[in-house]
Amino acid sequence: MKIGLYFGTFNPIHIGHLIIANHMAEYSDLEQVWMVVTPHNPLKQKNTLLDDYQRLHLVRLATEDYPKIKPSDIEFKLPQPNYTVNTLAHLMEKYPKHQFSLIMGEDNLKSLHKWKNYEYILEHHDIYIYPRVSEEADNFQFKDHPRIHWIDAPIVEISSTFIRENIKNKKNVRPLLPDSVWAYVDHNNFYKK
Known part of the structure; x- marks a missing residue:
């Protein structure tokens, strides 16, 4: 099976992450996408980063209706700091x-x-690239590498940082989160301080 690994802190996971993951699962030759939750680096002070298992739970909630998208805690069990290789x-x-x-x-x-x-x-793994607004494709060292696959996915400019800041500022960010994620975040008062 061909699996795409989508790494992130997912703090919190939002609809932008799901749009990209679903697009990769539906419109590329990947059969599944695993959302790999990056654990908290113990060497870094991150007051706004939810506990690893809370973030994993949010990814589970967000992906439960997407059979081709799976949450993964694979990096939780690996020594820190961890490297993709x-x-x-x-x-x-x-x-x-x-x-x-x-x-x-x-x-x-x-x-x-x-x-x-x-x-x-690069020698052993394909890399699937989704577009970002501010990037110029001409600047890329690996632009034409045979293992690099450019996927014409929607450009999504939603950030978890924006969501956290606006929850703290009592703004309504509900449309940016899957319903189950919003309900859990709101119920637990995450990011409000």
Whole structure:
């Protein structure tokens, strides 16, 4: 099975994440998309970052009606700080019959050359790129690499930071979150302080 890995803190997961994940699952050759929740780096102070399992629960709530999109806590069990190349190695060992690819925005592709063992990743894994508003595709070192697949997904400019700040400022951000995620966030008073 061909799996696309969509990494993020998902703090919180919002409709933009779902639009991208669903587009990849429906309009590319990926058979499933796994939303890989990035654990809190113990070396970083992040007061606004919800507990790892709370964020995983939000991803579960958001994806329960999408059979091709699955939440993943695979990085919770790996040593920190973690690198994508280590996660890929762990997944290939655990699921040898699956083929794993990465899903990322154009903005992340610009810094791919700074990733640990990026040459290995490019040699062994496809990367599916979705567009971002502010990016110029001509600037990309790997633009024409055979493992890079440009997917004409909708451009979604919604950020978790915007959502958190506006919950704190008592603005209504409900349309930006799946209903089940909004209900859970609101019930638990997340991001209000």
